[in-house]
Amino acid sequence: MKRWSILLAAVLAAGLGLMPAIALALNVVATSPSMGALVRTLAPNAKLTVLAEPDQDLHMLQAKPSMIRALRSADLVVAIGAELEVGWLPAASKSAVNPVILPGREGYFEAAAQVPLLEVGGTADRARGDVHPAGNPHVDLDPVRMAQIAEALAERMARLDPANAARYRSNAKRFATAVDRQIPEWQARLVDAPGVLLYHRDAIYLLERFNLTLLGTIEPVPGVPPSGRDLKALISKLRGKDGVIIYAPHHSPKAPQKVGRDLGWPVVRLPLDPPIDANGDGYLRHMDRWIDAIASAG
Numbered sequence: 001m002k003r004w005s006i007l008l009a010a011v012l013a014a015g016l017g018l019m020p021a022i023a024l025a026l027n028v029v030a031t032s033p034s035m036g037a038l039v040r041t042l043a044p045n046a047k048l049t050v051l052a053e054p055d056q057d058l059h060m061l062q063a064k065p066s067m068i069r070a071l072r073s074a075d076l077v078v079a080i081g082a083e084l085e086v087g088w089l090p091a092a093s094k095s096a097v098n099p100v101i102l103p104g105r106e107g108y109f110e111a112a113a114q115v116p117l118l119e120v121g122g123t124a125d126r127a128r129g130d131v132h133p134a135g136n137p138h139v140d141l142d143p144v145r146m147a148q149i150a151e152a153l154a155e156r157m158a159r160l161d162p163a164n165a166a167r168y169r170s171n172a173k174r175f176a177t178a179v180d181r182q183i184p185e186w187q188a189r190l191v192d193a194p195g196v197l198l199y200h201r202d203a204i205y206l207l208e209r210f211n212l213t214l215l216g217t218i219e220p221v222p223g224v225p226p227s228g229r230d231l232k233a234l235i236s237k238l239r240g241k242d243g244v245i246i247y248a249p250h251h252s253p254k255a256p257q258k259v260g261r262d263l264g265w266p267v268v269r270l271p272l273d274p275p276i277d278a279n280g281d282g283y284l285r286h287m288d289r290w291i292d293a294i295a296s297a298g
C-alpha cells in the first residue's frame with residue numbers, strides 16, 4: 001500500500017472509532033543543545049532540530065539554509081534569549097517566512113524570559129562591543145533555573161498541544177525533582193572548591209548557584225578578546241591565589257593556557273552545552289562534568 005493510502009485508511013479507521021486519532025507530534029526547533037535537552041525531556045516524541053553544536057558559540061552562529069528549512073516548518077522555537085541569538089536567529093526566522101515562530105507569538109519561547117537574570121542594566125560596556133547588553137543570557141548553566149524553564153516550557157507546549165498537556169507537565173516535574181535531588185550532592189562536592197577564572201561570563205549562574213567565587217574573566221568585556229596588557233594585569237591580580245581556569249571550545253586556548261602556566265592553575269576546556277542528542281539526564285551528566293572540573297581543582 002502506498003503511504004497516502006495507509007494514511008487514508010488510518011484516518012478512516014480513526015473516524016469510525018476503530019483506532020485512536022493520529023496525534024501530530026510538535027515540530028520544535030531548539031537553538032542550543034541545552035534547550036534541545038529540555039525539549040527531549042518534556043516531549044520525547046516531538047520532531048526536534050537543534051541548530052547549534054555543543055562546541056559552537058551561540059553569540060556568533062551562521063544562519064544556514066538547513067536552519068531556515070527547519071524554522072519554516074516549526075510549530076515552536078525554543079531559544080535562550082536575552083539577545084544571545086540576536087546576531088542570527090531573527091534574520092533566519094525572517095527568511096523562513098513562518099509567522100507562528102516570531103517573537104511575541106505562542107511559537108516563540110525564550111528561556112531567559114522565564115527566570116530572573118543576572119547583570120541586567122548596569123555596566124554593559126556597549127562602546128567596547130559588550131555582547132550582553134540585555135543582562136547575562138547564559139541561564140542554562142544553572143540547573144535550578146533550567147527546572148523553572150522546563151516548567152514554563154511545559155505550559156507553552158500544553159497550550160500548543162492540549163492533548164498531551166498532562167504528559168508535558170509531569171515530565172517537567174520529573175526533571176525538577178531530579179535537579180532537586182542532585183543539588184545537595186553537588187553542594188557537598190564543592191565545599192572546598194577554589195574560585196574560578198572564566199574566559200567569558202558564561203558560567204556565572206552556575207557559580208552563583210553554588211556560592212563559588214568568580215575570580216575574573218580572560219576577556220576584559222564580554223565578546224572582546226584580551227590584549228597582552230589585559231592578561232598581564234589579570235595575572236598580577238591573581239598571583240598567589242588558588243583557582244581553576246575554565247574556557248569553552250569556541251574560545252582560543254592560548255590566553256587561558258598562558259594564564260594557567262603563569263599562575264600554576266589547572267586549565268579545563270569544557271563545552272557550555274551537553275551533547276547534541278542529550279535529554280534531561282544528559283544535561284545533568286553534563287553539569288556533573290562542570291561540578292567535577294571545579295571540585296577536583298580544590
Ligand SMILES: [Zn+2]
Nearest residue numbers: 200201202222
Ligand atoms: Zn555571552
